[in-house]
Amino acid sequence: MALPPNATTGQRISRVVLYAVTALVCLFLVLPILAIVPLSFSAGSFLHYPLPGLSTRWYAEFFTSQFWLPAIWNSLVVGIAATVLASALGTLAAIGLWRTRFPGRAAAIAFIASPMVVPEVVAAVGIYFAFAPAGLTNSYTGLILAHTALATPFVVITVLATLTGFDPTLLRAAGSLGASPVTAFFRVMLPLIMPGVVSGALFAFAISFDDVIMALFLAGPGQRTLPRQMFSGINENISLTITAAATLLILTSVALMACVELLRRRAARLRGEA
Amino acid sequence: MIQAATVETTEIPALKRLLRRSQRRQQVTAIALVAPLLVFLLLTYIGPIGALLSRGILDPEVPSVLPRTTAALATWDGRELPPEVAFAALVADMREARSAGTLAAAATRLNYDINGFRSLMFSTARRLPAEIDSARDTLIGIDPKWGERETWAAIRRASGPVGDFYLLAALDLRRDADGNIVAAPEDQAIFIDVIARTFLISGVVTALCLVLGYPVAYVLATLPARSAGLLMIFVLLPFWTSLLVRTAAWVVVLQREGIVNSLLLGIGIIEQPLEMIFNRFAVYVAMTHILLPFMILPLYSVMKGIPAVHLRAAASLGAPPFTVFRRVYLPQTLPGIGAGCLLVFIQALGYYITPALVGGAEDQMISYLIAFYASRTINWGMAAALSILLLAATLVLCAVYGRLVGFGRVRPG
Incomplete structure (x- = not known):
């Protein structure tokens, strides 16, 4: 819903705050899940960023492991x-x-x-x-x-x-x-x-x-x-x-x-x- | 579905009969179609759960292993030591149970009531002499505990076949030698703590979900369809992602050498890694993350149905924005708030995997105790009694949900 042209400054600010909160919550929902995807391509063995390099070794390990x-x-x-x-x-x-x-x-x-x-x-x-x-x-x-x-x-x-x-x-x-x-x-x-x-x-x-x-x-x-x-x-x-x-x-x-x-x-x- | 339209009046009785027969046939077919699933669930789901719950109120071990003793104690008034017949009955029962190898079942059950009862039973059974004059003197001679009223009261409490021992224990209560309900001793009173913690965690998670979910649902409901569809992906992706993946993600993000700590250390905001996992904070964060879609989706579907003209009308009548929200918008979203809160709270009550993986020892909920008693100590009575409490709380809340929201609303998918 677009704001009316005569919206007050207060309304504009609360709209910005609302969208900012929504964006943060959406990041909270998705970031943790997406954060582990690049890690799986890491060439190192640490669970944090920055990655030391890219490799598919963990997939190789996954698909060969008993x-x-x-x-x-x-x-x-x-x-x-x-x-x-x-x-x-x-x-x-x-x-x-x-x-x-x-x-x-x-x-x-x-x-x-x-x-x-x-x-x-x-x-x-x-x-x-x-x-x-x-x-x-x-x-x-x-x-x-x-x-x-x-x-x-x-x-x-x-x-x-x-x-x-x-x-x-x-x-x-x-x-x-x-x-x-x-x-x-x-x-x-x-x-x-x-x-x-x-x-x-x-x-x-x-x-x-x-x-x-x-x-x-x-x-x-x-x-x-x-x-x-x-x-x-x-x-x-x-x-x-x-x-x-x-x-x-x-x-x-x-x-x-x-x-x-x-x-x-x-x-x-x-x-x-x- | 059957329509009797153009019919001559004289044919009505015959037609009525036909109609009724056809309806009955429809019903029989319908029941025949539902029956396979009902039978399946009865055998693999409802039956097993019923059998488990019944263990919470059944007390079969002691009466089956010590039948004479329980019979002799049935008439005991509990004021003084039981009569000689009871001692004699116990001696006879013990001899029989020892040779049949069933003593352990009764001893384990009595040990739940009084710590040390198991060894009392086994050492007494082992040391019983072949010839006995007075059963009473012999037993008290073997162990003075047999001369205590409380020992015999424990056997009487376990006389079954039905008893409230486990249910009372699950509420940190017990019966004393006179049969009155009293508080359990400190070292056994662990359950109310866990139950209160379960409700507290569920309540905090529900509140967090509401605070975080309300603005998102509002934006979703007011955006144009195309951007709302895009935003919806942010809600549905976690909704569909495996619970274990999301829990694993939080372990990776929050752990000592995890993403957040390495980031904050790298920037220089902190010098020591923060303790963000295996504590209550991690449980709140992970559970809120997992349950948030269950708050957003019902809120969204309610907000979608609120006409924007209401808000414009209120504003045009001079209401300031916050008043419009508080007096016009918020009341109309109450059904969504109720539905979302109940959905989140009900699910949170039964949570097991997430607290087990990201919480510490002090953050485990009632499901953890149920699993613990079922798989570690094999105390089925306790697992069943706790299950009864958890299920009762869940069903009561479901009934509230049914009254407030109704079950017609199909879950979002």
Whole structure:
């Protein structure tokens, strides 16, 4: 909002102060994250500036280390499996919640949303306590199941938001043309709500890829994920390899963020044109 | 979704039936679609959490290992030492538990109540003679502690199957020999401190987020769309960046040989590196940084909906700028303030990773204690009781959020 031409000096000053504060807060938000990116290209081994020179030695170390490489693999395996499970379960549930009111719907929503609310340590301790006797701790299965539970609310919410723009008469039209409900779902509904499902899946992957607490309790030495290794790395000896790992994680986040944003804009454009 | 439009009046009863049947079919389909996720969450999430919480009020070890003793103590009035039958029952229970190898479970549980109970149990069980005249004299002869009322009261307190021992302990309380609730001894009263600290840290972080987030949200809401979109990247980048990356960033920035210290030393502002990490300052800075987007986004969405004409109207009626803000703008942003503060506060209450990595021993929050009791000392009862308190606080605040804001608002993404 531009200031009116007759603005007083006081108004002009407060406007300048406001913008200055905003700029400082934005720097506070972004600078610490960006500050570690150049460090990862340092030729030296100190965690401060100025850099003694540029090199990719920390990336070389990252991609050849027995500490980090298995962790990337573990994060991908767990993240992809949890994403597939959470997207399938979450999309079905979202369609069920969207379709009609039914007895117990409010309770079902509260249940489904609970992973967004329950403090993660409480959940992790409870899951550890229940999974240990079943032999699910120190296993991929246990970690995948826990990440799936954490991620499903985000899938349900994203798909539900997309479904509000979906016209249910399309399903009836498909039915009247002889399509079975399953065919109507795969040929009519799913293609239309796909942006929501993909956004939900990206959210789910981000949740799994970001999680440390579940990994701390449920992962054995063989399942340590990237964040879990970073946790030990920061705790024990923080080296520049961590800044390389962090830079790669930042790139992943930026990619995920860009995908979700593109999908959101595309969906908004489609709605605008309809 | 079912529309009964052009219908002859005579067909209504049949149509009603059809409609009802079709609605029921819809409902069954809907439930069938939601059911897989509900069952999944019940098995992998809600069930396990429920089982954990139940450990906070269950007290199963002592009654299962010392069944005769707990039965004999059920009728004990607690004023004097229990009768001979109780001593005899304990001797019998101990012999059995020792040969079955179950004594440790009960001894560990009793040790939570009175320090030294574990060794008392084991040394007594080891030194029990084969033949016994008076169980009472034998036990007191082995260890005079068996002649103290408090020892027996501890066993009775642990008689389960349900008990308030862990919950009281989590609030620095205990029951004395007469069953009254009293303050726990100094050396065991560590929990209220941590709970108060958890609320204090969450409160300070929420206040910092509000002070820093309000102007940013205002500028975001009033800028033209293109520049606002650019500014939004500054908010969304940290929002999407891994929590661990952000915590690691603060370690790199704040540590003794870190970016800020080397910068300040280089310029010559300071001569000694500042202690900026492993203390409360680092916890506040890192948590504020991580939670700030959760304040800005709801504030922004509320501010976006405030028509600028309101402000112009107030100004044209002669209100000075600050009055316009205080009387017209601020009240309209209250829903956003409420939503943002609750979102930040609720999340801050459960924080674990960030204080664990950038805080010192005196900056750990309740989640740290829960993890500590669950993984280091394996005291499930204590971990569960603390979980009950943390979850209860979270749920109460969520209910407040539901009343004030409503859950219809979809999280920003």
